[in-house]
Amino acid sequence: RKTVWRLSTGSDELNRILNGGLESQSITEFAGVFGSGKTQIAHQACVNLQCEDTIFVDNEWVSDEELANPKAVYIDTEGTFRPERITQMAEALGIDGQKVLDNTFVARAYNSDMQMLFAEKIEELIKSGNNIKLVIVDSLTSTFRNEYTGRGKLAERQQKLGRHMAVLNKLADLHNCIVVITNQVSARPDAFFGVAEQAIGGHIVGHAATFRFFLRKGKGDKRVAKLYDSPHLPDAEAIFRITEKGIHD
Ligand code: ATP
Ligand code: MG
Secondary structure (H helix, E strand, O other), X not given: XXXXXXXXXXXXXXXHHOOOOEEOOEEEEEEEOOOOOHHHHHXXXXXXXXXXXXXXXXXXXXXXXXXXOOEEEEEEOOOOOOXXXXXXXXXXXXXXXXXXXXXXXXXXXXXXXXXXXXXXXXXXXXXXXXXXXXXXXXXXXXXXXXXXXXXXXXXXXXXXXXXXXXXHHHHHHHHOOEEEEEEOEEEEEEOOOEEEEEEOOHHHHHHHOOEEEEEEEOXXXXXXXXEEOOOOOOOEEEEEEEEOOEEEO
């Protein structure tokens, strides 16, 4: 097992409850309703990957080579990747937006087959010399949700989602990558609160993700991120903001 490295989310509060930042060799899930900030967090991660100040290596065992010229893959299933937003966030950090765009492979997936294929192709990108260190799937579940409707299709959907998660997990482990997935929420009946929100994908997604967040909207540009069900971190909440600069405290 290689030594993990971390990437800042942009928010010190959010980094703090993650024990430093997004962690390599694991999958971090951000679930929440529309406008809660999932896509913004994903954009910010691509920008921060190109900024030396936002990559954290807390020991000497991660070689310089390991993180030299890092690149990201952004699998976009909803058509919400915005180059101009990347440029805006990059400028706020004083880095070149074009450099971020040049080092971010954006793959627009129109269905779940394309989405899965793109994830499988990342291995080839790496073999041909691209140092892929960040993989984003935004959103993980929307294509699956659209294509596999009804109870009768649930088993098939879950099986396919499980295969997809396995591919992502393998990339994270084998190549010391950070994987970020976004997810929708659905309402389910809850014994205590009447209705509770839950991330899509059930146990298949839940068990494959190392860090799970629920995002909710606060006042104005404030957002609340709740970390839950992590195997080695306590449940915790962080407040961050989304402004024209990007994600920050
Ligand atoms: P969905 O479920 O629809 O995909 P999401 O969780 O991905 O939603 P985001 O797209 O990440 O939501 O968040 C959108 C919000 O981010 C906007 O409502 C706005 O508050 C904020 N935002 C986006 N771009 C900017 C910007 N350039 N300046 C300031 N705030 C912005
Ligand atoms: Mg989004």
